Amino acid sequence: MKSRALAAMSPSASLTRLDFERRDLGPHDVSLEISFTGICHSDIHQVRQEWGPAIFPMVPGHEIVGTVSAVGSKVTKFTIGDLIGVGVFIDSCRTCSSCVAGLQQYCENGMTGTYNTLERDGKTVAYGGYSNNFIINQDYAVHIPANLSLAGVAPLLCAGITVYSPLKKWGAKPGMRTAVMGLGGLGHMGVKFAHAMGAEVTVLSHSPTKEADALEMGADHFVCTKDIAVLKEHQKSFDLILNTVSADLDINLYLDLLALDGTLVVIGLPGNPYEVNIGALLNGRRRIAGSMIGGIPELQEMLDFCGQHQIVSDVEVISADYVDTAYDRTVASDVKYRFVIDASTI
Amino acid sequence: MKSRALAAMSPSASLTRLDFERRDLGPHDVSLEISFTGICHSDIHQVRQEWGPAIFPMVPGHEIVGTVSAVGSKVTKFTIGDLIGVGVFIDSCRTCSSCVAGLQQYCENGMTGTYNTLERDGKTVAYGGYSNNFIINQDYAVHIPANLSLAGVAPLLCAGITVYSPLKKWGAKPGMRTAVMGLGGLGHMGVKFAHAMGAEVTVLSHSPTKEADALEMGADHFVCTKDIAVLKEHQKSFDLILNTVSADLDINLYLDLLALDGTLVVIGLPGNPYEVNIGALLNGRRRIAGSMIGGIPELQEMLDFCGQHQIVSDVEVISADYVDTAYDRTVASDVKYRFVIDASTI
Numbered sequence A, B: 001m002k003s004r005a006l007a008a009m010s011p012s013a014s015l016t017r018l019d020f021e022r023r024d025l026g027p028h029d030v031s032l033e034i035s036f037t038g039i040c041h042s043d044i045h046q047v048r049q050e051w052g053p054a055i056f057p058m059v060p061g062h063e064i065v066g067t068v069s070a071v072g073s074k075v076t077k078f079t080i081g082d083l084i085g086v087g088v089f090i091d092s093c094r095t096c097s098s099c100v101a102g103l104q105q106y107c108e109n110g111m112t113g114t115y116n117t118l119e120r121d122g123k124t125v126a127y128g129g130y131s132n133n134f135i136i137n138q139d140y141a142v143h144i145p146a147n148l149s150l151a152g153v154a155p156l157l158c159a160g161i162t163v164y165s166p167l168k169k170w171g172a173k174p175g176m177r178t179a180v181m182g183l184g185g186l187g188h189m190g191v192k193f194a195h196a197m198g199a200e201v202t203v204l205s206h207s208p209t210k211e212a213d214a215l216e217m218g219a220d221h222f223v224c225t226k227d228i229a230v231l232k233e234h235q236k237s238f239d240l241i242l243n244t245v246s247a248d249l250d251i252n253l254y255l256d257l258l259a260l261d262g263t264l265v266v267i268g269l270p271g272n273p274y275e276v277n278i279g280a281l282l283n284g285r286r287r288i289a290g291s292m293i294g295g296i297p298e299l300q301e302m303l304d305f306c307g308q309h310q311i312v313s314d315v316e317v318i319s320a321d322y323v324d325t326a327y328d329r330t331v332a333s334d335v336k337y338r339f340v341i342d343a344s345t346i
Helices: A041-047 A150-157 A159-169 A185-196 A208-217 A228-234 A251-255 A278-282 A296-309 A320-331 B041-047 B150-157 B159-169 B185-196 B208-217 B228-234 B251-255 B278-282 B296-309 B320-331
Strands: A002-007 A016-021 A029-038 A064-071 A083-086 A089-091 A133-137 A177-181 A200-205 A221-224 A238-243 A258-266 A274-276 A287-290 A316-318 A339-342 B002-008 B015-021 B029-038 B064-071 B083-086 B089-091 B133-137 B177-181 B200-205 B221-224 B238-243 B258-266 B274-276 B287-290 B315-318 B338-342
Touching: A029 A083, A029 A150, A041 A320, A064 A133, A064 A150, A083 A150, A089 A133, A150 A159, A150 A185, A150 A296, A150 A339, A159 A185, A159 A238, A159 A296, A177 A185, A185 A200, A185 A208, A185 A238, A185 A296, A200 A208, A208 A221, A221 A228, A228 A251, A238 A251, A251 A258, A251 A274, A251 A278, A258 B278, A274 A278, A278 B258, A278 B287, A287 B278, A316 A320, A320 A339, B015 B320, B029 B083, B029 B150, B041 B320, B064 B133, B064 B150, B083 B150, B089 B133, B150 B159, B150 B185, B150 B296, B150 B315, B150 B338, B159 B185, B159 B238, B159 B296, B177 B185, B185 B200, B185 B208, B185 B238, B185 B296, B200 B208, B208 B221, B221 B228, B228 B251, B238 B251, B251 B258, B251 B274, B251 B278, B274 B278, B315 B320, B320 B338
Parallel strands: A177 A200, A177 A238, A200 A221, A238 A258, A258 A287, A316 A339, B177 B200, B177 B238, B200 B221, B238 B258, B258 B287, B315 B338
Antiparallel strands: A002 A016, A029 A064, A029 A133, A029 A339, A064 A083, A274 B274, A287 B287, B002 B015, B029 B064, B029 B133, B029 B338, B064 B083
């Protein structure tokens, strides 16, 4: 299938227009016309090879929403015209215990990313969603509720599921005191979801200017951590903390905020290891957990939840010629709260 | 009450015989004649002030078993002649949510240790179990099943509950692949309990000579970690790992042994922070948790479990004049698997 895209031709170049061929539509595939694709910080890490050697040309983008334009002969899950979403992976082994459990993100043989990798045939390069169209196996795509702003849905496919999954896993519900560290692309979705699940939500942010937004999104409390000493006033206060901050920090100050049996979930990937004082874990039977995106069943569940609760991401919709600038602003945390590319401008 | 004890008069001195007065028996107290008291590594840390300034003279000992010799006017839980056990704490605030939940070890106002502290009146020094007798509020003592070797029961009051509690918390049961790091005072109890709970038990130990003991105690597998590279063969193999090792180690090598949703519970207190690679937590939704002894209801539950399953600690019973040597051998991990003082020799 003929496609056009914004592609990184090398780690240092600006993104440029690329015309290329996607693989043919297989019997279990659907093709989609892309409406919007979110810009995830991980796109930048991969383009700039901050996560290791990458495949160029690279078409980034794994927060993809669009409309089904064709279906393969064996497709039963979608019909032409359906709204459709594609997230961080497009395939997995399907046979390991993780895949069988619908937790394809933890595939023991490695999930297949949406771009910057080879498909499972070992030779087809996967090109992502900064593009006008896409082809994907039906099992790895999801339905999008019709009542939501499509642009605001795009970031749900990565940023949204990344916070939704640990909130569900660790039981966010009424009465659960939940803190969200950082109010960015991930954090602002954490606030919306935790609030919708009925939890008492506190935002911990070093930016005092974000208080109004936090409360507007559903936070019950806002703690400005610019003076880190303020944390001492909140010891043993939270049952669940979502850490969306990938910058270096003293994690022990935050572990001390956990009440008995509390859990701090790390979902950002910091560049350096955490130095964890084990005494902080022993005291109060606390724990640190990791969580990584979500599986296909949970991705669908989240989108249905969003439809029921009218939840989307706060986005700045941009055109293709603004992507380089958007990258710089994303790195500077200067976005409210996620850039989304209008695919019609590509 | 007149008492005699083995006491540390200063951090550097040998333990010596001390005659002293315990507080009077209150209406809710019981007194006991001590039969055996275990030597816990934490006794040594406290005597040697490795955990901060201590109160001298100090009578260590918080693994105490004996026979009730007198009861206060309001005591209903015990009668004279009952077998009785005392563990790591003798009181707590009784009103915080942890205490109300029976998790007195996490008392938000601080549990009262069995020795090297003041009782909650703020003035009575608490003297521990290297002694011929003891006085304790009935609510903080437990019953001991009659069918167990009393000497082997003593270490259950600290070493036993320290491993029993996290095994219960994290659901050790048939089908759960459980690893125990270190086969010492804590670890050997972890093997016995995990085996009795039906889990598949693997011992990870750097001492190849411990394999026979490990298998005898109920381990299904033994992995000698002297060559640490062997761990690579066991990645993603365990649902639960109990880390009883307080020596410095690369915790990430062990996190990689956890399967999906696996938990590594730290129960030894290492001297230095762990450097945790967060990627190891994200991958497989793993977690590190802490656990600290257990509350009074769980202590009783554990002793009942031991009675049902004929579980006691492996001990070397020693007389009072051997305690200094036993301390040195404990520090050198040269004990199978816990020293217990015969209180009749004090």
